[in-house]
Amino acid sequence: MITVNGDPLEHEEGLTVQGILEAKNYKFPLLIAFVNGKLVKREDYRTTVVPDGAVVQITHLMGGG
Amino acid sequence: MAYDYTKRTDLKGDVDKQKQAHKVLKEITFKPALPQRGYNDRTLYVNLTDLTIEERPVTQQMKDKFIGGRGFGLWFLWNATQASTRWNDPENELIIAPGPLAGNTQYPGSGKSLVVTLSPMTDIPIDCNVGGYFGPLMKFCGFDALEIQGKAARDVILVIDGPKGRIAIEEAPLENVDSHVAAEVFTHQYADDEKDLPNVSVVSAGRAADHTRIGCLNFSWYDLRRKATRLKQAGRGGTGTVFRDKKLKALVVHGFPVKGDQNNPADLERIARIGVKMHKELHDFDDSQCHMRRQGTAHLVEIMDAYDLLPVHNFQYGNHPDTPRINSQVWDKRFTQGIPDGCWYGCSMACSKGADEHQVMTGPYRGHSNTVDGPEYETAAGVGANCGIFDPDWLLECNFYCDVYGIDTISFGTLCAFCMECWQRGILNAERTGGLEIKFGSGPAQLELMHQMAEGRGFGLIAGQGVARMKKIFAEKGWGEAQLLNDIGMEVKGLEFSQYMSKESLAQQGGYSLTNKGPQHDEAWLIFMDMVNKQIPTFEDKAEALFYFPIFRTWFGLNGLCKLPWNDIEPADNARTPEPAKVPEHVQNYCELFAGITGREIDRHELLRMSRGVYNFQRVFNLRQGKGQRAHDRPPYRAVGPVTVEEYTSRAERYDKQLKEILGVDPAGKSVEEKMALTREHREAQYEKLMDAVYKRRGWTPNGVPTLETLKEVGMDFPELVAVVEQHL
Numbered sequence: 025m026i027t028v029n030g031d032p033l034e035h036e037e038g039l040t041v042q043g044i045l046e047a048k049n050y051k052f053p054l055l056i057a058f059v060n061g062k063l064v065k066r067e068d069y070r071t072t073v074v075p076d077g078a079v080v081q082i083t084h085l086m087g088g089g
Numbered sequence: 090m091a092y093d094y095t096k097r098t099d100l101k102g103d104v105d106k107q108k109q110a111h112k113v114l115k116e117i118t119f120k121p122a123l124p125q126r127g128y129n130d131r132t133l134y135v136n137l138t139d140l141t142i143e144e145r146p147v148t149q150q151m152k153d154k155f156i157g158g159r160g161f162g163l164w165f166l167w168n169a170t171q172a173s174t175r176w177n178d179p180e181n182e183l184i185i186a187p188g189p190l191a192g193n194t195q196y197p198g199s200g201k202s203l204v205v206t207l208s209p210m211t212d213i214p215i216d217c218n219v220g221g222y223f224g225p226l227m228k229f230c231g232f233d234a235l236e237i238q239g240k241a242a243r244d245v246i247l248v249i250d251g252p253k254g255r256i257a258i259e260e261a262p263l264e265n266v267d268s269h270v271a272a273e274v275f276t277h278q279y280a281d282d283e284k285d286l287p288n289v290s291v292v293s294a295g296r297a298a299d300h301t302r303i304g305c306l307n308f309s310w311y312d313l314r315r316k317a318t319r320l321k322q323a324g325r326g327g328t329g330t331v332f333r334d335k336k337l338k339a340l341v342v343h344g345f346p347v348k349g350d351q352n353n354p355a356d357l358e359r360i361a362r363i364g365v366k367m368h369k370e371l372h373d374f375d376d377s378q379c380h381m382r383r384q385g386t387a388h389l390v391e392i393m394d395a396y397d398l399l400p401v402h403n404f405q406y407g408n409h410p411d412t413p414r415i416n417s418q419v420w421d422k423r424f425t426q427g428i429p430d431g432c433w434y435g436c437s438m439a440c441s442k443g444a445d446e447h448q449v450m451t452g453p454y455r456g457h458s459n460t461v462d463g464p465e466y467e468t469a470a471g472v473g474a475n476c477g478i479f480d481p482d483w484l485l486e487c488n489f490y491c492d493v494y495g496i497d498t499i500s501f502g503t504l505c506a507f508c509m510e511c512w513q514r515g516i517l518n519a520e521r522t523g524g525l526e527i528k529f530g531s532g533p534a535q536l537e538l539m540h541q542m543a544e545g546r547g548f549g550l551i552a553g554q555g556v557a558r559m560k561k562i563f564a565e566k567g568w569g570e571a572q573l574l575n576d577i578g579m580e581v582k583g584l585e586f587s588q589y590m591s592k593e594s595l596a597q598q599g600g601y602s603l604t605n606k607g608p609q610h611d612e613a614w615l616i617f618m619d620m621v622n623k624q625i626p627t628f629e630d631k632a633e634a635l636f637y638f639p640i641f642r643t644w645f646g647l648n649g650l651c652k653l654p655w656n657d658i659e660p661a662d663n664a665r666t667p668e669p670a671k672v673p674e675h676v677q678n679y680c681e682l683f684a685g686i687t688g689r690e691i692d693r694h695e696l697l698r699m700s701r702g703v704y705n706f707q708r709v710f711n712l713r714q715g716k717g718q719r720a721h722d723r724p725p726y727r728a729v730g731p732v733t734v735e736e737y738t739s740r741a742e743r744y745d746k747q748l749k750e751i752l753g754v755d756p757a758g759k760s761v762e763e764k765m766a767l768t769r770e771h772r773e774a775q776y777e778k779l780m781d782a783v784y785k786r787r788g789w790t791p792n793g794v795p796t797l798e799t800l801k802e803v804g805m806d807f808p809e810l811v812a813v814v815e816q817h818l
């Protein structure tokens with residue numbers, strides 16, 4: 025299990041940051057991802073594997089509005 | 090010359106003949122001038138009743154306290170009106186003011202005009218931030234603002250002609266009032282030749298502004314590539330209704346060719362430097378971020394749907410399986426690509442997209458081929474999803490006629506959705522609407538409603554009064570229960586909600602309802618911060634956001650800037666900054682832009698101080714007009730939680746979970762009605778606590794009145810403001 029923005033999410037082997045965005049249906053383009061407090065660059069979303077138990081914060085900037 | 094308007098309107102007409110029919114009622118000469126460091130120190134006052142046209146000075150106090158744009162507009166309006174003044178009294182003013190930074194061509198998003206007037210929807214000041222060339226061209230003729238008071242006896246136009254040094258009020262009996270025609274005709278009448286067309290801008294409202302309270306203003310600019318005028322809207326609050334009530338057919342400015350240094354900035358090199366940095370950022374990142382240059386704000390349609398935030402069926406639901414039919418991919422194809430669609434020179438965000446060759450299906454322009462300016466997100470969401478209409482052709486049709494007739498697409502979308510829900514619930518029926526079957530999903534019915542508004546007939550006359558008045562009328566006629574009508578009628582202070590679902594974001598409920606002018610998202614859009622990121626969990630956190638963002642965003646309106654380049658593009662290292670949601674690098678750009686033009690150095694604290702004064706001034710203005718207190722800041726329950734069993738059931742898992750986890754109530758064995766009642770009690774109590782926290786942070790009393798200390802702190806302790814506040818302490 026990991027937490028994403030405070031909510032629990034089932035962990036799977038090989039789960040990446042991109043996989044989290046898809047699982048959560050996070051489609052907004054202006055995102056900032058932190059895994060255990062460490063910033064993950066946008067170009068690394070597909071290759072960054074998230075360990076079980078991780079605390080993940082996906083911050084959506086405002087845009088729009 | 091006989092001009093063929095096929096590009097824009099498919100109308101043929103003789104502009105010269107129409108112009109010859111003008112009768113000059115009053116004419117003065119003036120000396121055109123350019124601003125120094127962003128200010129002309131001169132404004133233009135026009136009274137349509139007694140035909141006064143006069144120049145007025147800008148004082149240092151005005152610049153210090155009100156900055157420009159919306160600040161100037163509010164100050165003029167305050168002085169021109171009284172507590173008893175209503176929108177259609179002759180003393181009500183319509184003010185158009187760019188700000189000190191407006192008109193620069195270096196920094197993206199710098200051509201905005203602010204429109205301020207007493208609103209027919211709300212009876213308090215409304216302010217709209219609008220693109221198009223009018224404000225900057227007027228500024229470069231020599232005026233920081235245009236104040237229009239009084240009412241003409243017959244249809245008139247006001248002409249400000251810089252190259253000829255002439256200002257005139259002219260009767261104009263023959264021209265079509267509808268905006269796409271009016272913009273073309275007046276542009277061609279006042280341009281010297283083909284090359285001069287971009288130096289003319291026209292403000293107009295269409296025929297629906299004569300019969301509704303939701304009339305908007307169209308500000309034109311000449312699109313060189315399409316060889317046609319384009320339109321941007323000062324949409325909210327009935328500005329067009331006030332305009333037509335004054336018997337204005339058009340405002341025409343004929344300015345000088347635009348150059349990059351016309352503000353006579355203190356440091357041209359400095360503003361050029363930050364401008365280049367922004368252009369590069371847009372060039373490098375827009376394609377991987379928001380696609381503003383290809384899709385404009387319409388890129389948000391499927392994003393809002395994905396987060397359950399796209400209003401569907403009068404804000405009952407937040408998504409719909411048919412959304413892909415009106416999503417950004419559709420608009421990407423409909424919009425003509427490869428044309429930089431900036432609504433002012435130098436805006437490389439260029440989001441003012443146009444859908445060319447729309448074949449008009451209904452109404453007086455049926456069969457014509459037209460460019461539609463948009464749709465923007467708000468229009469696609471409002472007249473589309475919120476009304477259950479997922480057909481791009483009907484959506485373009487509605488967008489086209491809203492602009493042509495001078496109707497605010499946001500209010501129209503929300504009031505049409507309200508009517509459709511009233512039909513769904515039997516509050517309206519064919520007998521009550523005069524045969525109009527105003528059902529969710531019906532594009533033809535929506536357009537028929539619009540044509541009725543334009544022609545001032547049938548049910549359109551009632552609907553055109555807006556949601557607040559419809560609720561009252563329907564309840565008085567005994568068509569529906571007042572409680573249900575109040576719950577589902579999406580308005581606060583008399584203004585319709587814009588197009589985001591706020592049910593799951595307490596902060597956004599405040600973002601909409603704790604606003605000065607009414608529920609428009611341009612003060613604060615906090616849904617992601619609150620609902621998705623969970624960055625502002627406590628009341629104090631939410632109050633801080635509802636303190637900072639409305640104040641910060643006010644600054645755009647004081648200066649004549651567009652908000653979009655602030656946070657619809659993000660610098661490469663924004664993520665590494667301590668407060669990325671504020672986009673600190675861009676805030677710093679704005680401080681530099683202000684200093685580079687005006688010569689006055691400011692930092693981000695000073696920037697907030699400037700806005701905070703005007704923001705509080707506007708609150709006191711509302712108070713003087715009889716609003717601006719706690720009772721006026723409460724949202725309808727539809728904006729807060731599920732009103733109906735269907736709404737609760739559609740997201741039962743979410744609501745049941747909240748009952749269990751937040752309220753500690755086991756939902757098992759409870760009826761939906763019982764669960765709804767518990768949810769409502771909780772959510773309404775939360776909102777009351779939010780108000781307490783926000784008022785405290787803003788330095789207001791528990792009744793939402795700025796304290797005397799706050800007025801002093803923000804430099805707004807003028808005796809006349811203090812006198813208003815003292816009545817409420």
Ligand code: SF4
Pocket residue numbers: 197198199200220430431432433436437438439440441651652653654
């Ligand atoms: S970002 Fe869009 S709306 Fe804003 S100034 Fe540029 S083109 Fe106009």
